Amino acid sequence: MKDLKERAKKALEKKSIYGRDINFDDYQQEGSTHEYISDLNSIAEAEKAQMLKAGIDTNQKERSGTFLQFDHSVIHCNIRQDGVEIMSTVDAIEKYPWLEQYWWKAVQVDTDKYTARAELHQEHGYFIRSLKGVKTIFPVQACLYMSRDNLIQDLHNIIIAEENSELHIITGCATASHVKKGLHVGISEFYIKKGAKLSFTMIHSWAEELVTRPRSVAIVEQGGVFLSNYICLKPAKDIQMYPTAILEGENSIAQFNSIIVAYPNSEMDIGSRVILRAKGARAEIISRALSSGGTIIARGHLRGEVEDIKAHLECRGLILSERGRIHAIPELEGLVSQVDMSHEAAVGKIDQEQIKYLRARGLSESEATSLIVRGFLNVDIVGLPEDLRKHLQKVMEESEKDLF
Numbered sequence: 001m002k003d004l005k006e007r008a009k010k011a012l013e014k015k016s017i018y019g020r021d022i023n024f025d026d027y028q029q030e031g032s033t034h035e036y037i038s039d040l041n042s043i044a045e046a047e048k049a050q051m052l053k054a055g056i057d058t059n060q061k062e063r064s065g066t067f068l069q070f071d072h073s074v075i076h077c078n079i080r081q082d083g084v085e086i087m088s089t090v091d092a093i094e095k096y097p098w099l100e101q102y103w104w105k106a107v108q109v110d111t112d113k114y115t116a117r118a119e120l121h122q123e124h125g126y127f128i129r130s131l132k133g134v135k136t137i138f139p140v141q142a143c144l145y146m147s148r149d150n151l152i153q154d155l156h157n158i159i160i161a162e163e164n165s166e167l168h169i170i171t172g173c174a175t176a177s178h179v180k181k182g183l184h185v186g187i188s189e190f191y192i193k194k195g196a197k198l199s200f201t202m203i204h205s206w207a208e209e210l211v212t213r214p215r216s217v218a219i220v221e222q223g224g225v226f227l228s229n230y231i232c233l234k235p236a237k238d239i240q241m242y243p244t245a246i247l248e249g250e251n252s253i254a255q256f257n258s259i260i261v262a263y264p265n266s267e268m269d270i271g272s273r274v275i276l277r278a279k280g281a282r283a284e285i286i287s288r289a290l291s292s293g294g295t296i297i298a299r300g301h302l303r304g305e306v307e308d309i310k311a312h313l314e315c316r317g318l319i320l321s322e323r324g325r326i327h328a329i330p331e332l333e334g335l336v337s338q339v340d341m342s343h344e345a346a347v348g349k350i351d352q353e354q355i356k357y358l359r360a361r362g363l364s365e366s367e368a369t370s371l372i373v374r375g376f377l378n379v380d381i382v383g384l385p386e387d388l389r390k391h392l393q394k395v396m397e398e399s400e401k402d403l404f
Helices: 002-011 045-052 089-095 097-101 113-120 352-359 365-377 386-403
Strands: 065-070 073-079 084-088 126-130 140-146 151-161 166-175 181-192 197-205 209-220 225-232 238-241 244-247 253-262 267-276 282-291 295-304 309-319 325-334 339-349
Touching: 002 113, 045 140, 045 166, 065 084, 065 126, 073 084, 084 089, 084 140, 089 097, 089 126, 089 151, 113 151, 113 181, 113 209, 126 140, 126 166, 140 151, 140 181, 151 166, 151 197, 166 181, 181 197, 181 225, 209 225, 209 253, 225 267, 244 253, 253 267, 253 295, 267 282, 267 309, 282 295, 282 325, 295 309, 295 339, 309 325, 325 339, 352 365
Parallel strands: 065 140, 126 151, 140 166, 151 181, 166 197, 181 209, 197 225, 209 238, 209 244, 225 253, 238 267, 244 267, 253 282, 267 295, 282 309, 295 325, 309 339
Antiparallel strands: 065 073, 084 126
16 A cells, blocks of 8 residues: 555656646645534435435435545445445445455556545545345445535545446535535546446536546456446536446446536546457447537547457537537557447537428427437436436436526
């Protein structure tokens, strides 16, 4: 662990090759201490409403467990199903010395200044694990919440789906209504063991001046399945993330789905990468990017290192404003001859013929545009519980009001 600190210190000034550089000195380093809350009903209604926008239900309806972190404090943690664990990573590393085998093994601590900072300034984060053969009945939910303006929040998450288990997680990132600015640095390491399945849905509902730098890698063993869903439909200042899945086991699977909306003055550099290292591995990356005036860089990278792998990348972008910008960067990298990889990429504006068609059938121009946008963002996300699917539909409808 001492070696990690030294590596982090050396990398603290190492800029990321993606996204604009962020000056840590522009933000507050110390957060307020929040007391632990046993009864979620005691949380203020305004805060419940903010968390609900990110898919976090404090009523815990159809949830297998809950983890809540406000700023730098874990305020609530409970589990409601046997065979599933959830706790602060700080507590987990003390309880389980073997966790060092996973600590910074998927994500490298010296990747850039953000991973380095997370090691040197870590304020909790969550540890979630499903034990061997256990299948979660309902998703586990984790909320990373910022209640102080202009604060840095540094987190390190570890998620392990043990052999033949099935784990569903909903992570909601949100800010209090009075928060306008802040920096969120979140490191997530996923370990999907032989025959296990992990679905991970992240919903961002940040403040308009919020900057976030997530860094995540998933390692998938033989027959394992990793499903990652990312949704960002609310304004945010600057997001840069490039999650990676490494398919190390035969017949392993990874799928990334992302739905992104960029509002004026926002910059989103968001992509996904899958490295296929074992025969029979399969991967799919599906991205929907919509700009109403902001900038989106939509990346996708598939790397086939062995024979008998199959992967597909699909990136579609829709520009609603003359000020909007979308830059799609699909990459296919085959290192041997017997690989099957493909990609589709398309960026454009709404087809006026479609508008005319819908208007001829009695819709106004705004109604027609809204219908087209709704259809464009409607990606069939695998593994979502029905109540979350309904919630996302409601969030999309609310986002349409902001767009138009």
